[in-house]
Amino acid sequence: MPDLFAQLGPIGASFLAFATTVGLGMLIISFFLTVFRLVRGPSLADRVLSLDFLFTLGMTFIAIFIVATGRTVYLDIAIALGLVGFLATVAYARFVYRRWRKKESESD
Amino acid sequence: MIDLIAGIFVLSGATFCLIAAIGMVRFPDLYVRMHAATKAGTLGVGLALMAVVVFGAVSGDLGTVLRALAALLFVLLTAPIGAHLLARAAYATGVEMWHKSEVDDLRGKYDFSRDVLIGDGGATDEASEDRS
Amino acid sequence: MKAFALNIVVALVWASTIGPFTPGNVLAGFLIGYFVLWLLRKQLKTRYTSRAFQMLKLILLFLYELWLSAFRVAIDVLSPRMTFRPGIVGLPLASDDDVQITVLANLITLTPGTLSMDVSTDKSVLYVHAMRADDPEGLKQSIKSGFEAQIKEALD
Known part of the structure; x- marks a missing residue:
């Protein structure tokens, strides 16, 4: 695996290749841990938080991938990912909050 | 030298993301988990984007530097807003706090007959006098 | 401007x-x-230079606090026993200016141990979730003398 990144890396330095390889490895572990929380729950808000954090992890993954391979076009995907993640969280939060407020004010 | 800086950014960013993910699994309730995801997670993605900034500066690609800085700014601006909205929605849907939680100043503060959130509960006397 | x-x-x-x-x-x-x-x-007759300097100081403070808070969370995550006692604390707000409250709430979310949750309708109290809520008075004091003062200087 390390020689793959050394081959792809435009700077070609061994430390950077090492750092990106280890970094991507750590992110894969993070993905699994977050997916565990996503499956486990227990509440819907926990799952939304996990999804939101998965978007953050995706952005980090792309950033490290860019440094490893030099394909800077992927940066646009990272920005779009951040946008979509934020909008998803906001949409969920507003939806839940409004529904709950309506229900509570009817029951009062 | 530049490789070293970029490599350190990459490694520290990934480390903070991993710590945030461990926190997501270990922490006892949603609100505490949110601390891990927003703080450590934001710093993690920020450091990784800084690595891209350094990388773009080295290869003389101004567009990459600017886009990475824009992404960084975007993350720093949206992370607290998303966390705030999600925390409020979670409290609204009745997500339980950890049983070892000390205080809950927010309990019973929502008044739906008037559609307001009462504020004077946590205020000091001096502050509420200023307002009246 | x-x-x-x-x-x-x-x-x-x-x-x-x-x-x-x-x-x-x-x-x-x-x-x-x-x-x-x-x-x-x-x-x-412009206060632009001093205000721009205050703004820069606020940004630097913010980055420093983000760095610090991530470290605190990291220590909490990695320590084998969970010793923190979380809670929701109401912080009295000195200003009822929307911009200042927004900046304060966003800063609080990314600083050590606090996460803003909601602002009361009359803009007098900001409810925050704190990682360590065993000393609510100390928390109120530290926010008041730290961030709130700096934001007032930069944006008032």
């Missing part, structure tokens, strides 16, 4: 007259324009 626009214009003029139009030259022009505006602050 006018002084800021003037500063930008000075930066652009500097960069286009002095030589190649590069980011470094624009930055140099901006710094020179800032220095000139600082020299002329009495004549132009």
Whole structure:
């Protein structure tokens, strides 16, 4: 695996290749841990938080991938990912909050 | 030298993301988990984007530097807003706090007959006098 | 605001007259324009330079606090026993200006151990979730003397 990144890396330095390889490895572990929380729950808000954090992890993954391979076009995907993640969280939060407020004010 | 800086950014960013993910699994309730995801997670993605900034500066690609800085700014601006909205929605849907939680100043503060959130509960006397 | 626009214009003029139009030259022009505006602050009757400096200080403080808070969370995550006692604390707000409250709430979310949750309708209390809520009074004091004062200086 390390020689793959050394081959792809435009700077070609061994430390950077090492750092990106280890970094991507750590992110894969993070993905699994977050997916565990996503499956486990227990509440819907926990799952939304996990999804939101998965978007953050995706952005980090792309950033490290860019440094490893030099394909800077992927940066646009990272920005779009951040946008979509934020909008998803906001949409969920507003939806839940409004529904709950309506229900509570009817029951009062 | 530049490789070293970029490599350190990459490694520290990934480390903070991993710590945030461990926190997501270990922490006892949603609100505490949110601390891990927003703080450590934001710093993690920020450091990784800084690595891209350094990388773009080295290869003389101004567009990459600017886009990475824009992404960084975007993350720093949206992370607290998303966390705030999600925390409020979670409290609204009745997500339980950890049983070892000390205080809950927010309990019973929502008044739906008037559609307001009462504020004077946590205020000091001096502050509420200023307002009246 | 006018002084800021003037500063930008000075930066652009500097960069286009002095030589190649590069980011470094624009930055140099901006710094020179800032220095000139600082020299002329009495004549132009502008508080722009001092306020821009306060703003920069606020941004640096924010980055420093983000760094610190991530470290605190990391220590909490990695320590084998969970010793923190979380809770929701109501912080009294000194200002009822929407911009200031927004900035304060966002800063609080990314600082050590606190996460803003909601603002009361009369804008008098900001409810925050704190990682360590065993000393609510100390928490209120530290926010009041730290962030709230700095934001007031920069934005008032």
